[in-house]
Amino acid sequence: MWLKPVNTLLLRRRLIKPLVFALCGMPFIQLALGAFGVQGFSLGANPVEMLLHSCGKWALNLLLITLCVTPLAHISGWRALFAYRRMLGLFAFFYACMHLTIYLVLDQSMLWSAIIEDVLERPYITLGFSAWLMLLPLALTSTKGMIRRLGQRWTQLHRLIYPASILVTWHFYWQVKQDVREPLYYIAALALLLGWRLYRQRTRARSRA
Amino acid sequence: MLIKKTPDILSSEITDSRLYFGRRRFMREAATLALAASLPTRLLADKPTWLNNISPSDFSTSEQPNSYSDITTYNNYYEFGTGKDQPQHQARNFNPWPWQLKISGEAEKTGTYNLEDILAGRAMEERIYRLRCVEAWSMVIPWVGFPLGELLKEFLPTSRAKFVEFVTLNDPSRMPGQKTRVLQWPYREGLRIDEAMHPLTILATGLYGEELPNQNGAPLRLVIPWKYGFKSIKAITEIRFRETAPNNSWRQSQPGEYGFYANVNPEVDHPRWSQARERRIGAGIFAPKQETLMFNGYADQVASLYAGMDLKRNF
Ligand code: HEM
Numbered sequence: 288m289w290l291k292p293v294n295t296l297l298l299r300r301r302l303i304k305p306l307v308f309a310l311c312g313m314p315f316i317q318l319a320l321g322a323f324g325v326q327g328f329s330l331g332a333n334p335v336e337m338l339l340h341s342c343g344k345w346a347l348n349l350l351l352i353t354l355c356v357t358p359l360a361h362i363s364g365w366r367a368l369f370a371y372r373r374m375l376g377l378f379a380f381f382y383a384c385m386h387l388t389i390y391l392v393l394d395q396s397m398l399w400s401a402i403i404e405d406v407l408e409r410p411y412i413t414l415g416f417s418a419w420l421m422l423l424p425l426a427l428t429s430t431k432g433m434i435r436r437l438g439q440r441w442t443q444l445h446r447l448i449y450p451a452s453i454l455v456t457w458h459f460y461w462q463v464k465q466d467v468r469e470p471l472y473y474i475a476a477l478a479l480l481l482g483w484r485l486y487r488q489r490t491r492a493r494s495r496a
Numbered sequence: 497m498l499i500k501k502t503p504d505i506l507s508s509e510i511t512d513s514r515l516y517f518g519r520r521r522f523m524r525e526a527a528t529l530a531l532a533a534s535l536p537t538r539l540l541a542d543k544p545t546w547l548n549n550i551s552p553s554d555f556s557t558s559e560q561p562n563s564y565s566d567i568t569t570y571n572n573y574y575e576f577g578t579g580k581d582q583p584q585h586q587a588r589n590f591n592p593w594p595w596q597l598k599i600s601g602e603a604e605k606t607g608t609y610n611l612e613d614i615l616a617g618r619a620m621e622e623r624i625y626r627l628r629c630v631e632a633w634s635m636v637i638p639w640v641g642f643p644l645g646e647l648l649k650e651f652l653p654t655s656r657a658k659f660v661e662f663v664t665l666n667d668p669s670r671m672p673g674q675k676t677r678v679l680q681w682p683y684r685e686g687l688r689i690d691e692a693m694h695p696l697t698i699l700a701t702g703l704y705g706e707e708l709p710n711q712n713g714a715p716l717r718l719v720i721p722w723k724y725g726f727k728s729i730k731a732i733t734e735i736r737f738r739e740t741a742p743n744n745s746w747r748q749s750q751p752g753e754y755g756f757y758a759n760v761n762p763e764v765d766h767p768r769w770s771q772a773r774e775r776r777i778g779a780g781i782f783a784p785k786q787e788t789l790m791f792n793g794y795a796d797q798v799a800s801l802y803a804g805m806d807l808k809r810n811f
Contacts, residue, residue, distance in 0.1 A: 330781075331570065332566040332570035332777050333633060334781050335781060338781075393782065394775075394785075396785065401770070405770070409770075410768075461768070462768070465679065465750070468676075
């Protein structure tokens with residue numbers, strides 16, 4: 288009864304959004320506690336690798352979660368889900384930036400010659416870097432003003448998330464030494480998410496024709 | 497209602513002092529037991545005799561060794577999981593004893609031996625070595641062991657013994673990682689006979705003066721400090737003298753990325769990453785990577801083994 292439209296909006300803004308925000312921030316907090324050596328949290332024997340890998344993994348996880356929003360909203364008819372898409376996407380970008388910063392500052396100690404060599408000569412780094420370059424304009428144009436100003440072009444621009452997520456999963460697959468099971472699960476999930484979009488596009492095109 | 501009041505006399509004044517001190521001793525022993533329960537069971541029973549007399553070695557580095565915790569929680573040992581934090585858990589219930597070692601191939605004495613018989617009475621040394629992983633990280637590890645060459649000579653290798661092959665235990669019921677074919681089991685490694693006979697090459701049975709933990713390759717592993725870590729095969733069940741070069745597991749799985757020699761070499765990159773620098777485990781979060789040294793810093797002792805060889809081709 289108290290779930291009148293106005294109150295649902297309020298509930299969403301006051302409770303669900305902060306909750307999603309807190310959930311998205313949890314991996315970061317956990318890593319920060321580990322980095323500061325708080326009792327019960329640890330980054331293990333190789334903290335730099337742990338930070339680098341965790342942030343990369345959460346960037347990818349959130350990228351895929353972001354890609355789940357549209358299919359879920361359409362299939363369930365629960366359009367309220369769209370309200371969380373931007374936050375999820377921005378968190379994916381946040382973790383990607385952390386990942387990049389950790390690589391530059393902690394892993395490579397800002398040794399530019401080594402970094403440039405890495406980006407140009409190690410294909411998996413080239414892939415990751417290209418993916419980050421694609422995500423950057425998406426984050427920059429995520430404001431309400433930008434959405435309004437760009438109009439139709441905004442939708443076109445934000446399709447960059449598809450190639451970006453393909454490059455990221457490829458980046459993951461390529462840096463694994465031998466046991467590719469985990470990246471293969473990610474590739475399968477991404478194939479499903481992109482496959483659904485292709486399928487829907489084709490069926491809609493057919494119904495219009 | 498009874499209110500419990502803290503007594504203002506010490507319990508030792510009421511209780512018979514013999515009982516009191518007995519209780520204190522009991523508590524101390526209980527604490528020791530609780531600590532011991534977290535150690536490998538065989539350690540509790542009896543430290544193997546061959547670890548009672550360990551002498552230092554001139555081959556040891558003066559660098560600060562990594563902590564016991566670093567060495568035993570960050571392991572590449574796919575027989576117990578492909579994550580580096582997995583072997584410490586998945587190898588917990590592995591009981592290596594009794595262990596048999598088979599000696600086969602081009603030698604006058606071959607057969608299957610009880611490892612305990614091979615080790616009993618053998619002089620052990622502490623060898624503090626750098627370990628450089630092909631993944632570009634490194635540690636300093638105080639192994640306890642003895643020169644491989646010393647053991648090999650006891651079996652009287654023939655003139656046809658040009659190579660030595662090593663095989664890890666193959667038993668998926670005890671090594672759960674072997675249920676997945678991430679590598680072709682059993683794990684195999686190989687050395688040229690002169691590499692095997694080199695005084696730096698050791699068989700390790702201990703770590704930090706104690707028995708080798710399961711996740712580090714108990715009960716017997718190879719340590720070749722100038723080669724990438726994957727050459728230092730763990731849980732060895734067979735040593736075979738061969739006339740022809742054996743294949744090794746990583747090379748078998750990806751011949752373009754891992755070679756037979758696998759000498760640490762900062763000038764020859766892995767196809768996917770640089771080998772010029774390495775992250776020293778335990779150096780701290782802000783410590784930069786350090787330069788990787790030719791033959792992992794053992795060039796003075798081993799470079800002559802490869803004189804005239806093209807190390808780019810023989811990676
Ligand atoms: C900006 C340029 C990027 C660079 C320089 C970079 C670099 C790296 C490096 C050095 C590794 C570790 C490789 C290893 O340990 O062998 C890695 C792993 C990874 N990166 Fe990136 N990356 C970049 C962008 C991204 C982006 C944008 C994402 C995701 C949105 C991402 C996701 C991952 C994932 C999932 C892993 C694997 C983590 C694991 O193994 O658990 N990376 N990246």
